[in-house]
Amino acid sequence: MDYYDAIIVGAGPAGSTLARTLESAGRQVLIIDKAPFPRDRTCAGWITPSVLDSLGIDPVSYSTGRTLQPIRRFRIGMMGQQSPVENDHRAVVSYGIRRCEFDTFLLERVTSQKCLATPVDSIVRRNGNWVVNERWQAPLLVGAGGHFCPVARLLGEAPGGHESVVAAKEVEFEMTREQAHACETRGDTPELWFCRDLKGYAWVFRKGRFLNIGLGREDSHRLTEHLEAFVASMKAHGRVPEELPGRFKGHAYLLYGHAHRPLVDDGVMLIGDAAGLAYTQSGEGIRPAIESALLAAETILRASDCSATALQPYGERIADRFGRRDAGIEPQWQVPHWVKQSVASALIRSQWFTRKVITEKWFLHQEVPALTPLT
Template sequence: MDDYDVIIIGAGPAGSTLATTLEGSGKRVLIVDKQAFPRDKTCAGWVTPAVMESLAIDPQDYGNDRTLQPIRRFRIGMMGQAPVENDHGDIVSYGIRRCEFDHYLLERTHCDKVLGEPVKSIEREGRNWIVNGRWQTPLVVGAGGHFCPVARLLGDGPGGHETVVAAKEVEFEMTPGQAETCKASGDTPELWFCRDLKGYAWIFRKGNYLNIGLGREDNHKLSDHLHHFVDEMKQAGRIPSDLPGRFKGHAYLLYNHAHRPLVDDGVLLIGDAAGLAYTQSGEGIRPAIESALLAAEVIRSAENYSEKSLQPYGAAIAERFGNRAEQHDNGWQLPQWIKTPLAGTLMRSHWFTRKVVTEKWFLHQQVPPLTAAV
C-alpha cells in the first residue's frame, strides 16, 4: 500500500491548483479522478483576469494553441423584453473550453496521478484514510465537485437538504454555415434572466465554439424553461436552428445556501465539493481556485490534520467569501430586494446591468486577486 501525505479526490481546477501550490512543501501528494484527461466538462467556461493572475497564467501564451476568447461586452436582459448591451472597453474576462483549461492545469502538476479510476471506498484506519484499498493518507481532500465522495464523509453528500442549482447546457463546434449565420458575438456573452428571477440562461460564443445553457435553483420544469429559451433564440437568429447533440446536466451548491462542513479530522473540502459557487452568478472557477490556495496555506502549516488544526481553513473561507451564518438572502442569482415589480425596469438600465449585475455579481471586480502565499 502506497503512503501519501495528501490525497486529492478530483483533478479539476481546485484539485490541480492545490497540488501545484503544495509543490516544494515536501509533502507527497496523489490526485485521483474517475475520468481520464482531457475530458469534457459541462460548464459555460469563462475566467476573469483575476483567475489568470492567481494561477500565474500568461493569456498570450495560453491562447497560442487553446481557445481563449477575450470578453469586452455583455448583452443582458430579462426573458420577454429587449436586452441592453454594455461595452466595458478593456478585456474583463476570457472564454475558455474546460476540456483544455482543466487539462492544462493538471499537466502543470508534478505529483502522482491516477486518472480514469473512480473512488469506490474511503475507510478510516487509525489516523489514516485508506482509499480504494490501495493508498493511505492522514488527509483526504474533496475536490470532486458537487457529487464528490469525500463530502459523504462529512455526512452531507448528494441528496441532502441543501438547495441545489440544476443546469443544462451544450457546447459544440459550429459548422462554417452555422458560424456565419449565428448572431452571437464572441466578445459579447449573452445573459438572459428568467422572469421569476430563479435562474438565467446564456449564449456564449468562443471562436467557432458555441455554448448554450440555462440554470435554475431547482430542476422543476428545467427542460421546459430551456426549450422555451432555445426556441426563442432560434427564432431571433441568435443561435443556429440545427443544434447538434443533447444538453447535458450538472448540479452545484451556491455559497450562501450550502451547509456542508468544510473540515473534519483528516478531511477538507474545496471548490464545488465545498459548495463555494458565487451566490449571485453561480460561477465556481474563481472560488475553486481561491479555496485551493487557502487550503494549501493551512495544509503547509498544520501541525497535524485534526479538525482543530484544519479549522483555520474554514475561517479563511469565511473571511474571503463571507460568513454563511450571517447571510440571510434566500434568493438564488439575485438578492431578495430585486425580486420586485422594479426588476424589469432595472434589467433595462445600462448602469444597473453594468455596475451591479456584470461588474459586481459576475466579475467581482471589487475583489482583488488572491495569490499563493510565498
Template sequence: MRHYDVIIVGGGPAGSACAAQLTASGMKTAVLDLAEFPRLKLCAGWVTPEVLDNLDIEPKHYPYRLNTFEKLRIHIKGLAFNVKTTQHSIRRFEFDNFLLNRCGADIFNHNVKNIQRQNGKYLVDDRFSGDFLIGAGGTRCPVYRTFFRALNPRAKERQIVAYELEFPYEWNDPRCHLWFIENNLPGYSWYVPKKNGYLNCGVGGFADKIKSNGDDIKKHWEQLVHKLESLSMVTGWKSGDAHGYSYFMRSNIDTLRSDNAFIIGDAAGLATLDLGEGIGPAVQSARLATDAIMGETEYSLNTIHAYSPIKPWLRKWLEGRLTKKMLRKKRREDINSAVAH
C-alpha cells in the same frame, strides 16, 4: 499500497490548483479522478481575470482557446444593455486538462468507492494511503459523502440545476449574452462564444423553484433553443445533445475540515450567490486548504468571495430577485410546516 503525503480526490481546477501548490512545496501528492483527461465537463466556461491570476496564467501565454469579453450583454424583462466587466471564456475540456498536466502530482484514473480512516491515515480502496485527504470531486465527491455529509447537509433551497450544450459553431455574434428570469425561470440562460469556432449555450436556475412552478429545466432549454433560432443566433445545431447537471450555491457551511480531511470547491458548495460561478471560489478554497495543510493558516471561508465581480447594482438586484426571494419562501414554508404540526 501507495502512500502519499496528500491524496486529492478530483482533478478539476480546485484539485489541480491544490496539487500544484503542494508539489511545489515538496509534498508527495496524488490526484485521483474517475475520468480520464481530457474529458467533457459541463460548465458555461467563463472565468474572471482573478481566476487566471490565482492560477498564474497569463492570458497571452495560455496555449488553448481563450476569448475575452470587455462587457456582458444583459437582458432583463425585455430590456437589453451592456455591463462593463472583463471576463474570459475557455473550454473546460482544454482548461482542466492543462491545469492537471502541469500540477506535478501523480495522476490516477481511479473511481473512488471506499475511504477509511485508520491509525491516522486515510485508506482509499486499499490502493492508496495518505496523511491528508482533500475532497475536490464536485457535488458528488466521495470525500464529502464519507466524512462531511452528516456535518454539512446540502441546503436544498440552494441547489442549482442546469442544462447546456457546448459544440463547434462558427458564431457571428461575438458578445456574451445573459437572459435573466425569462419564461419564469428562477435563474438565467446564456450564450457564450468560445475562440476558434466553439459555442456554449445553456440555462440554469433554482431546482426547488422550478419544480414548484410545475416546470422542468428541459422545458426552459427548449425555450432558449427556440429563442436563439428565431433570432438566427444559432441554427442547424443538434440541440437534443444537451445534458444536465446540478450544484449548490454557497450557504452556511459549518465544517470544511474534519481531522486531516478537507472539502473544497463544489464539494463544499461554494458557487457565488448571484451568477452561480464556481471556478473562482473553487480555486480560492484550494489555496486556503493547501495553506492549512502546510500549517500556515486555518482553513476558513472568510476571504472567499460570495459574489461574482460584477456591478454592485446588478449583484444586489440578482440577490434580491433570486437568492433572497427563494430563502424568504423557504422560511415561510418552514414556519407553515411547524405550525401545522
C-alpha cells in the same frame, strides 16, 4: 500500500491547483479522478483575469493552441423582453475558455502521482490515516470532486439532502463554417437572460467557432421547459443555429449562501464545488475553486498536524474571503429580495444596474482583488 502526505479526490481546477501548490512545498501528493483527461466538463466556461493572476498563467502563452476568447461586453436581458441592454467595458474583463482544455492544462502542470480514470470505490479510516481503494493511504484526504464528491459524503450533508441545489443544462459544440457566419452572437459579448420569476438565468457564450448554450435554475422540475423556450427564442432571433448537435448535458452545484456542508474534520477538507463554494449571485465556480485550493494549501502548510483543530483556520479563511454563510445571504441566487418581480424588469433594462451590479459585482467581482498565489 503507497503512502502520501495528502490524497486529493478530483483533478479539476481546485484539485490540480492544490496538488501543484503542495508539491511545490515538497509534499508527496496523490490526485485521483474517475475520468480520463482530457475530459468534457459541463460548464459555461469563462474566467476573469484574477483567475489567471492567481494561477500565474500568462494569457498569451495559454492562448497558443487553446481557446481564450477575450470578453469586453455583456448583453443582458430578461426573457420575453425585446431589447436587451449591452454594456461595453472598453477593456478585457473576462475570457471564454473550453474546460476540456483548461482543466487539462492545469493538470499537466502537476508533477505528482496521478491516477486518472480511477473511481473511488472505498474510503476507510485506519490507524489515523485515510485508506482509499485499499491501495493508498494518507493522513489528509481532500475532496475536490464536485457536487457529488465521495469525500463530501463523509462530512455529513449528502448531495440532494437539505441543501438548495441549482440544476443546469447546457451544450457546447463547434459550429460549422456556415453556422458561425450566420450566428448573431459575438465572441466578445456573452449573453445573459434572466428568467422572469428570477429563479435562474440562461446564457449564450461564443468562443470563436464554439458555442455554449445553457440555463440554470433553483427549481429543476421546470428546467427543461424554460430551456426549450429560451432556445426557441434564441433561434428565432438568429443568436444560435437552427440545428443544435447532441443533447444538453445536466449538472448540479451548490451556491455558497445555501450550502451546509462542513469544510473540515479530522484529516478531511473540502474545496471547490465539493464544498459548495459557487458564488451565490451568479453560480460561477471556477474562481472560488481556485481560491479555495490556495487557501487550503496555506492552511495545510501551516498546520502542525491534520486534526480538525489544526485545519479549522481554513474555514475561517473561507469565511473571510467569501463571507459567512450564516450572515443572512439572500435566498434568491441571482437577485436580492428587494428586487421584486415588479421592478426587476425595469432594473434589467437599466444600463447602470446591469453594468455596475450584475456584471461588475455579481459576475466579475471586480471589487475583490486576486488572491496572491503562495510562493
